[in-house]
Amino acid sequence: MAAELVIHQLRAGYGHLDILHDVSLTVKHGEFVALLGPNGAGKSTLLKTLYGMTTHKGGTITWQGREIAGAKPRDFLSQGFGYVPQGRCNFPTMSVDENLEMAAYTLKDGDIEGERRYVYELFPILHKRRHEFAGNLSGGEQQLLEMAMAVLRRPQILLVDEPSVGLSPQAITLVFNELKRLHQGGRTILLVEQNTRKAIEAAERAVVLRLGKVIWDSPAGDVSHADLGELFMTGRVQERAAAGTPHGIH
Ligand SMILES: Nc1ncnc2c1ncn2[C@@H]1O[C@H](COP(=O)(O)OP(=O)(O)O)[C@@H](O)[C@H]1O
Numbered sequence: 001m002a003a004e005l006v007i008h009q010l011r012a013g014y015g016h017l018d019i020l021h022d023v024s025l026t027v028k029h030g031e032f033v034a035l036l037g038p039n040g041a042g043k044s045t046l047l048k049t050l051y052g053m054t055t056h057k058g059g060t061i062t063w064q065g066r067e068i069a070g071a072k073p074r075d076f077l078s079q080g081f082g083y084v085p086q087g088r089c090n091f092p093t094m095s096v097d098e099n100l101e102m103a104a105y106t107l108k109d110g111d112i113e114g115e116r117r118y119v120y121e122l123f124p125i126l127h128k129r130r131h132e133f134a135g136n137l138s139g140g141e142q143q144l145l146e147m148a149m150a151v152l153r154r155p156q157i158l159l160v161d162e163p164s165v166g167l168s169p170q171a172i173t174l175v176f177n178e179l180k181r182l183h184q185g186g187r188t189i190l191l192v193e194q195n196t197r198k199a200i201e202a203a204e205r206a207v208v209l210r211l212g213k214v215i216w217d218s219p220a221g222d223v224s225h226a227d228l229g230e231l232f233m234t235g236r237v238q239e240r241a242a243a244g245t246p247h248g249i250h
């Protein structure tokens, strides 16, 4: 199937500061890509750039055949990008129901009841807890609520930034299971994660960013947790005799 998102030699940053120096990356329709890398590599900056929240300095972002680099967040939103930032963005003293209502508010001709039903079918756990304050949900459930608030707009690509941060092992499993389910349901996902084991287990492709550059891009099964440690530290992985030709970029 045709590629949906093609990022080519992208440069972006904050004001005069350059953070992304050379990012080329393609995400195909229905693909689940894990974007990995050490702290400060520019992973969050790349997701923010895919939501129009940084300064575009060069290169292209082609989305479904159209150039979109440098556009405003509302353009990314209306073109089908869904963004789940790191941390919590819900309204803690409002119920799950009310949070979803807030998320549905921006929909044109929004049928709030219908949208909520759609989300509750996807996330039955949230349905069970619909009358609870969002702030009283467990960490894992709150992360599902964050994803639900983005999924409600039926994005064509979901950008998720470090959903496992601060969660218990059980909650991490819950969140990853839901991500896998969203993907199995046909959704395109670009996931930033520091939990590399879980990320390469769940995703189809692993892309490593280091110092604002893509240094590795391969099927997730072609890179091990140990390789990733090496890539993060040194930017390269030692050739393994039996591994054949690595798909990564060196
Ligand atoms: N709003 C900002 N203004 C200026 N610099 C920033 C801003 N946000 C992040 N940075 C810098 O950009 C670099 C990459 O950060 P980030 O994209 O958050 O990395 P990662 O998500 O890979 O840990 C870091 O050096 C960070 O200090």
Ligand SMILES: [Mg+2]
Pocket (backbone or CB within 6 Å): 043, 044, 045, 086, 162
């Ligand atoms: Mg980050």
